[in-house]
Amino acid sequence: MEDTTVNVEQQQNLLASSVQTKRSKSKNRLSQTVYRAITEHYWPILLLLVVIMIGIGAVAYFPRLKSNETEDGIVLKQGTSFNQDRQDANQRNPMQMNFERPKPPEALGRVALYIRKPSSDDDDDRKPPLRVYVPAARYHVRRFPLKGPFLNFMPSTPIFANRATQETIIYSSIRGYILPALVDGHGQLYSIARLIATGYASFTEEEMHSSKSIDMNTYFESSAVPGARIPKIDTRRGGFSSGLRVNINSFDIYGEEDMNDDSEEYNEEDNDKNNKHRHTYDKPRHRNSKDDSSETTITSTKKTMSASTSTKKSVPHHSHADVNFTLIIEYIFPYPQSTKPVIGVNGTSPGPTIDVCENDTVIIRVINKLDVPSAIHWHGVRQLGTPDMDGAVGLSQCAIPPGHEMIYKFQATPAGTTWYHGHLLEQYTDGLFGPLIIRRCPVETYSDLYQSEQILTIADWYNIPAHTGLIPWHYSPLNPVGFPPPPDAIVVNGKFTEHLYIPVNGAEVIRFRIISAAALSMFTVSIDGCRLSIIEVDTTTTIPYPVDSFTLNVAQRCSFLCNLTDLDPTYNASSVKSVYIRIQATLSVYPQDVTNFIPPYENQSYPYPTFYNPLYLAFLSLDSTNSTPTYAASSATPILSNVTPPLDTNILDARPLFRNANGVPNATHYLAIAVGFGVGPSGFGDATVNGVSYSSDANYMHMRPDPPTGFTSDLYEPLLYQMVRKPNQLAISSPLLEAGNDLPVIQSDANGHYLIPYLACVDIYITNPIGGEHPFHLHGHNFWIVSTSDYPEAEFLYADDYTQRDTVSVPGGGWAKIRFVADNPGAWFMHCHIEFHMAIGLAVALIVSPDQLLTNGYTIPQSGQKQCEALQRFNTTYDPVIPSN
Numbered sequence: 001m002e003d004t005t006v007n008v009e010q011q012q013n014l015l016a017s018s019v020q021t022k023r024s025k026s027k028n029r030l031s032q033t034v035y036r037a038i039t040e041h042y043w044p045i046l047l048l049l050v051v052i053m054i055g056i057g058a059v060a061y062f063p064r065l066k067s068n069e070t071e072d073g074i075v076l077k078q079g080t081s082f083n084q085d086r087q088d089a090n091q092r093n094p095m096q097m098n099f100e101r102p103k104p105p106e107a108l109g110r111v112a113l114y115i116r117k118p119s120s121d122d123d124d125d126r127k128p129p130l131r132v133y134v135p136a137a138r139y140h141v142r143r144f145p146l147k148g149p150f151l152n153f154m155p156s157t158p159i160f161a162n163r164a165t166q167e168t169i170i171y172s173s174i175r176g177y178i179l180p181a182l183v184d185g186h187g188q189l190y191s192i193a194r195l196i197a198t199g200y201a202s203f204t205e206e207e208m209h210s211s212k213s214i215d216m217n218t219y220f221e222s223s224a225v226p227g228a229r230i231p232k233i234d235t236r237r238g239g240f241s242s243g244l245r246v247n248i249n250s251f252d253i254y255g256e257e258d259m260n261d262d263s264e265e266y267n268e269e270d271n272d273k274n275n276k277h278r279h280t281y282d283k284p285r286h287r288n289s290k291d292d293s294s295e296t297t298i299t300s301t302k303k304t305m306s307a308s309t310s311t312k313k314s315v316p317h318h319s320h321a322d323v324n325f326t327l328i329i330e331y332i333f334p335y336p337q338s339t340k341p342v343i344g345v346n347g348t349s350p351g352p353t354i355d356v357c358e359n360d361t362v363i364i365r366v367i368n369k370l371d372v373p374s375a376i377h378w379h380g381v382r383q384l385g386t387p388d389m390d391g392a393v394g395l396s397q398c399a400i401p402p403g404h405e406m407i408y409k410f411q412a413t414p415a416g417t418t419w420y421h422g423h424l425l426e427q428y429t430d431g432l433f434g435p436l437i438i439r440r441c442p443v444e445t446y447s448d449l450y451q452s453e454q455i456l457t458i459a460d461w462y463n464i465p466a467h468t469g470l471i472p473w474h475y476s477p478l479n480p481v482g483f484p485p486p487p488d489a490i491v492v493n494g495k496f497t498e499h500l501y502i503p504v505n506g507a508e509v510i511r512f513r514i515i516s517a518a519a520l521s522m523f524t525v526s527i528d529g530c531r532l533s534i535i536e537v538d539t540t541t542t543i544p545y546p547v548d549s550f551t552l553n554v555a556q557r558c559s560f561l562c563n564l565t566d567l568d569p570t571y572n573a574s575s576v577k578s579v580y581i582r583i584q585a586t587l588s589v590y591p592q593d594v595t596n597f598i599p600p601y602e603n604q605s606y607p608y609p610t611f612y613n614p615l616y617l618a619f620l621s622l623d624s625t626n627s628t629p630t631y632a633a634s635s636a637t638p639i640l641s642n643v644t645p646p647l648d649t650n651i652l653d654a655r656p657l658f659r660n661a662n663g664v665p666n667a668t669h670y671l672a673i674a675v676g677f678g679v680g681p682s683g684f685g686d687a688t689v690n691g692v693s694y695s696s697d698a699n700y701m702h703m704r705p706d707p708p709t710g711f712t713s714d715l716y717e718p719l720l721y722q723m724v725r726k727p728n729q730l731a732i733s734s735p736l737l738e739a740g741n742d743l744p745v746i747q748s749d750a751n752g753h754y755l756i757p758y759l760a761c762v763d764i765y766i767t768n769p770i771g772g773e774h775p776f777h778l779h780g781h782n783f784w785i786v787s788t789s790d791y792p793e794a795e796f797l798y799a800d801d802y803t804q805r806d807t808v809s810v811p812g813g814g815w816a817k818i819r820f821v822a823d824n825p826g827a828w829f830m831h832c833h834i835e836f837h838m839a840i841g842l843a844v845a846l847i848v849s850p851d852q853l854l855t856n857g858y859t860i861p862q863s864g865q866k867q868c869e870a871l872q873r874f875n876t877t878y879d880p881v882i883p884s885n
Contacts, residue, residue: 107137107138107220108135108136108137108138109135109136109138109220109221110133110134110135110136110220110221111133111134111136111177111179111203111219111220111221112131112132112133112203112219113131113132113133113134113179113192113201113202113203114129114130114131114132114201114202114203114204115129115130115131115132115195115200115201116129116130116200116201129202132246134179134180134192134246135179135180135240135246136177136178136179136220137177137178137240138175138176138177138220139175139176139177139178140175161191161193161194165181166181166182166189166190166191167179167180167181167191167240168180168181168191168192168193169193177220178240179192180240180246181246182195182246183246203219320357320359320360320361321357321360321361322360322361322363323356323357323360323361323362323363323412324363324364324365325354325362325363325364325365326346326364326365326367327345327346327351327352327364327365327366327367327376328345328346328347328367328369329343329344329345329366329367329368329369329370329374329376329422329432330343330344330347330369330370331343331344331369331370332344332347332348332349332431334348334349334494338463340430340462340463340464340465341430341465342430342431343370343422343427343430343431343432344431344432345432345434348494349431349432349433349434349494350431350433350434350435350457350459350493350494350517351420351432351433351434352434353434353435353436353437353455354420354434354435354436354437355437355439356412356437356438356439357412357438357439357440357441358412358413358414358415358438358439358440358441359411359412359413360411360412361409361410361411361412362408362409362410362411362412363407363408363409364376364407364408364409365405365406365407366400366405366406366407366408367405368400368401368402368403368404368405368406369402369403370402371402372402372425373393373399373400373401373402373424373425373871373874374399374400374422374424374425374427374432375391375392375393375397375399375400375406375422375423375424376391376408376420376421376422376423376432377390377391377392377420377421377422377423377779378390378391378408378410378418378420378436379418379419379420379421379436379555379777379806380414380416380418380419380436380538380539380557380782380806381410381412381413381418381436381438382411382413382414382780382781382782382824383410383779383780383824383826384411384413384780384823384824385411385824385856386409386410386411387720387780387824387825387826387827387828387853387858388718388720388826388861388864389408389409389410390779390780390826390828391408391420391423392423392699392779392827392828392829393423393424393698393699393700393718394696394697394698394699394713394715394718394719395698395699395718395719395720395779395827395828395829395845396718396719396720396826396827397718397720397864397867398698398715398716398717398718398864398867398868398871399424399698399871400867400871401867401870401871401873401874402874404867404870404874406863406867407863412438413438414438414539414782415438415439415440415539415541416438416536416538416539416540416541416557417435417437417455417513417514417515417536417538417539417557417558417559418435418436418437418438418515418538418539418557418806419433419434419435419436419457419515419517419557420433420434420436421433421434421517423699424699424700425466425467425700426466426467426470426471426519426835426836426839427466427467428517428519428835429460429462429466429470429519429835430462430465430466430467431459433457433459433517434457435455435457435513435515437455437513438539445535445541445657446511446535446541446544446561449509449561450507450509450510450511450561451506451507451508451509451510452504452505452507452510452511453510453511453512453513454502454510454511454512454513455493455512455513455515456492456493456512456513456514456515456581456618457492457493457515457517458490458491458492458514458515458516458517458518458523458552458583458616459490459491459492459517459518459519460487460489460490460491460518460519460520460521461487461488461489461490461491461496462485462487462488462519463488463602464601464602466519466835469601470485470601470836471836471839472601473485473600473601474685474836474839474840475684475685475839475840476684477683477684478600479684479685480679480683480684480685481591481677481679481685482677482679482684482685482686482687482840483591483592483685484520484591484834484836484837485520485599485601485836486520486590486592486594486597486599486612487518487519487520487521487612488599488602488610488612489612489613490521490523490583490585490613490614490616492583492616492618497613497615497616497617497618498617498618498619498628500581500618500619501578501618501619501621501626502581502618502619502620502621503621503624503626504564504620504621504622504623504624505624506624507564508563508564508565509561509562509563509564509565510561510562510564511535511559511560511561512559512560512561512562513536513557513558513559514552514557514558514559514560515557516552516553516554516555516556516557517555518554519554519834519835519836520554520589520590520834520835520836521554521585521586521589521590522551522552522553522554522585522586522589522649522773522809523551523552523583523584523585523586523616524549524550524551524582524583524584524586525549525550525551525552525558525581525582525583525584526548526549526581526582526584526637527562527579527580527581527582527620528568528571528579528580528581528582528629528637529567529568529570529571529579529637529638529640530562530563530564530566530567530568530579530620531546531547531548531562531563531566531640531642531643532546532547532548532549532550532560532561532562532643533545533546533560533561533562533563534546534547534550534558534559534560534651534654535559535560535561536557536558536559537556537557537558537650537651537654537803537805538556538557538782538804538805538806538807539557539782539804539805539806540656540782540803540804540805541656541657541658542654542655542656542657542803543654543655543656543657544561545646545651545653545654545655546642546643547560547643547644547645547646548639548640548643548644548645549645550645550646550651551586551645551646551649552649553649553773553775553807553809553833554775554807554833554834554835555775555777555807555833556649556775556805556807556809558651562620564622567579568638568640570638571622575630576622576629576630576631577621577622577623577625577627577629577630578619578620578621578622578623578627578628578629579619579620579622579629580617580618580619580620580629580633581617581618581619581620582615582616582617583615583616583617583618584614584615584616585614585615585616587614588771588772588812589772589773591772594611594612594614595611595612595613595614596611597611597612598611615633617633647790647791648788648790648791648809648811649773649790649809649811650785650788650791650803650805650808650809650816651803652785652787652788652791652794652798652802652803654803655798655801655803656801656803656804659801660800660801663800663801664784664799664800664801664802664819665761665819665821666761667743667761667762667763667819668743668744668760668761668762669735669743669744669745669746669756669757669760669761669762669763670741670743670744670745670746670762670763670765671745671746671754671756671762671763671764671765672690672745672764672765672767673689673690673764673765673766673767673776673830673844674689674690674691674767674769675687675688675689675766675767675768675769675770675774675810675832675842676688676689676691676769676770677770680693684840685840686840686841687832687837687840687841687842688841688842689752689841689842689843689844690748690844692748692750692751692752692841693840693841694751694752694831694841694842694843694844694845695713695752695841696713697713697714697715698713698714698715698716698718701838701839701840701841701843707731707749707750707751709729709731710729710730710731710732710749710751710753711730711731711732711749711751711753711845711847715871715872715875716868716869716871716872717868718827718864718868719753719827719845719847720826720827721860721864721865723826723827723847723850723853724850724853724854724858724859724860725860727850727851727853727854728850730749730753730755730847730850731749732747732748732749732753732754732755732847733747733755734747734755734757735747735755735756735757735760743763746760746762748844752843752844752845753844753845753847754844754845754846754847755847756822756846756847756848756849757822757849758822758823758825758848758849758851758852759821759822759823760821760822761819761820761821761822762819762820762821762822763786763817763818763819764783764817764818764819764820764830765815765816765817766808766810766815766816766817766818767814767815768810768811768812768813768814768815768816769813770812770813771812771813772812773809773810773811773812774809774810774812774832774834774837774842775807775808775809775810775832775833775834776807776808776810776816776830776831776832776833777806777807777829777830777831777832777833778806778818778820778828778829778830778846779828779829779830780824780826780828780848781806781820781821781822781823781824781828782804782805782806782820783804783805783806783808783818783819783820784802784803784804784818784819784820785802785803785804785805785808785816785817785818786802786817786818786819787816787817788808788809788810788811788814788815788816788817789811789813789814789815789816790811790814795817802819807833822846822848822849824848825848825849825850825852825853825856825858826848826853827845827846827847827848828845828846828848829843829844829845829846830843830844830845830846831843831844
């Protein structure tokens with residue numbers, strides 16, 4: 001029996017061995033066959049693999065290639081990853097602040113929503129619904145579960161309403177979607193979930209009355225479109241942290257009792273907690289849209305797009321809000337070819353655009369991560385009733401020490417284009433600036449005339465830092481005449497010439513907001529073949545004023561419309577894909593031959609000299625492909641019909657759209673400002689106003705001895721605080737009648753401080769006997785430009801209708817006459833905005849009514865006192881550290 005068993009086992013082993021041998025031979029034959037097939041058909045197989053890979057890629061990425069523009073021409077910028085910009089910035093610059101751990105990736109896109117617009121007509125149901133696009137946030141539920149207080153929603157439906165915010169939550173086992181609340185013309189909020197549940201809205205046109213569960217991936221559209229105007233997502237609690245609202249005009253046409261039985265309860269809570277984030281601006285729909293009888297407005301903290309509707313019954317009302325921002329001042333190195341540390345805000349220069357509505361309360365936390373003190377001035381903001389929020393070191397505040405922060409809180413007024421910038425140590429010359437846009441809400445003036453908006457912030461670029469490199473040469477025996485250092489280049493939106501592309505993106509009319517953040521230069525702006533219709537100067541809205549170009553001095557702003565349908569025929573050929581935007585520096589501003597000048601203070605780091613190019617070229621991409629013009633920049637540009645350049649830099653022929661109800665008041669007081677330059681007692685170049693070179697250790701201008709009485713140049717007590725502490729001991733005479741003048745003359749203390757009575761209407765006459773235009777800026781007030789030596793007849797031609805600005809360009813060898821009402825008690829700078837001129841004393845301080853300041857109840861803030869104490873502690877241990885890349 002054992003032999004039989006062994007025999008059987010041997011046979012099984014032999015059989016298995018035979019089978020394995022056959023399989024091995026079969027595999028070998030198969031391998032040889034495959035090898036021969038591959039070697040004989042190599043290229044067809046490779047081509048097949050390539051086609052398969054392309055197909056897989058197309059299927060995977062097809063949703064991202066979908067158009068981001070609605071049929072109405074409305075574009076909503078989107079993004080796919082949160083904190084990505086910050087992470088990239090940290091990789092580029094390890095000196096930036098260390099942000100917290102990256103959040104899970106979130107997607108930001110949009111969904112189409114159909115809203116039924118009922119009326120009293122019997123054929124109501126036959127009317128097509130209104131299609132609108134609303135932003136939507138998509139969350140991966142597994143990585144970011146929507147839990148806790150964020151979810152307080154209605155039961156028994158897959159589409160929820162957040163009772164706290166009225167945001168709509170569509171929640172599945174895989175993904176969650178957040179849609180913002182809708183706001184009506186009275187500021188009441190409605191959830192999209194409620195509209196769907198009551199049959200007023202749907203995600204599909206065919207199922208207006210359906211509230212069943214849907215596959216949101218069918219409707220969600222997302223693409224990686226970068227940009228600063230992306231609505232913010234609260235990655236801690238879910239939803240839109242920016243308080244996003246979608247304004248569909250007025251819901252008066254709906255029955256409020258049918259739509260939202262929680263509206264009263266919510267709005268009471270919203271007024272207390274959530275109003276702080278509500279701010280909008282409006283933009284029109286595309287002019288070529290098929291249906292002009294409806295309106296869509298998509299609102300975020302950054303961007304809103306709108307058009308008119310024929311059915312709305314009331315004008316939407318904007319509820320003024322508290323709006324919060326955080327700005328981090330830090331060194332950045334944005335240009336690999338440069339070792340110069342740029343002072344950026346939140347990792348960029350220019351800093352982020354602050355976009356608010358008029359009369360909003362703006363609360364801005366400024367964190368100083370530099371190694372030196374800093375501060376930010378909110379240029380053009382009136383600061384009515386908030387004189388300590390102006391940002392002028394030595395006048396309204398102590399500087400913010402390194403490692404410290406300050407909360408600025410003020411009312412956003414007046415509406416218009418303005419900017420923020422450093423006001424200490426020439427820091428804005430090194431990049432500390434950014435746009436500040438204050439909009440008229442809910443409808444921006446002229447918003448029906450344009451479809452897109454561009455902000456261009458123009459600045460001078462210097463290869464070396466201003467305070468440590470340029471100022472020592474400027475204020476030294478090596479430069480006894482006091483010539484300011486000319487720039488090395490021009491940058492616009494942080495980009496050098498021929499690196500900035502402006503896509504049209506289907507718009508016919510574009511609004512450009514131009515901000516001059518230069519330290520020295522004047523610029524003339526034009527666009528090849530396009531008539532520029534000026535609609536704003538500084539913060540004054542004007543009647544459209546057509547020109548072919550205009551000039552901006554330092555700190556001035558201008559908005560204009562460019563209508564591409566009126567583009568000169570020379571540029572209408574199909575071969576022309578883009579045209580030049582020209583920003584030409586005025587050569588007469590520079591005392592040197594800048595195109596052949598080698599700065600003596602620079603270390604030549606190149607094997608050959610590099611000279612300043614006074615012509616900056618940007619590209620307006622007509623087909624949005626970022627192509628360059630097919631014609632040479634030196635080609636002659638055609639002369640446009642019915643347009644001419646303005647007669648003067650201040651553009652006094654541009655007439656204000658809104659006139660003062662009682663005209664321009666007559667002057668009650670007079671102040672003469674005489675600009676002077678020369679060699680000071682130290683042998684250095686000095687700038688003077690009425691023979692006095694303004695200086696203060698508080699704002700780090702060059703020092704002079706403190707006066708024995710009155711205002712002192714105190715590093716730790718701003719002039720504003722001194723006005724409160726010793727209002728009757730300022731040693732400044734009241735206005736006096738002087739021979740040859742019919743008006744009382746404002747007096748000074750011979751140290752650059754001028755006392756102005758409350759509500760005085762002051763004519764300031766600025767004389768500039770030297771060459772070069774000087775841009776004078778007045779803090780805390782707007783003023784009427786009565787006339788200048790370039791346009792003396794404006795005083796009589798435009799009586800009672802003068803143009804208001806906050807920066808006046810005083811002609812070289814000439815004069816300017818301005819008028820303002822001293823209705824804002826406080827200590828206010830008035831200075832030449834050329835950074836190097838201010839550094840050598842071309843400034844005065846206007847002390848407006850200390851008595852009224854006390855009557856208004858102003859007291860020295862405890863936070864301001866603590867900041868001064870912190871600055872004093874810092875200065876006792878200051879050890880400067882030179883930033884490195």
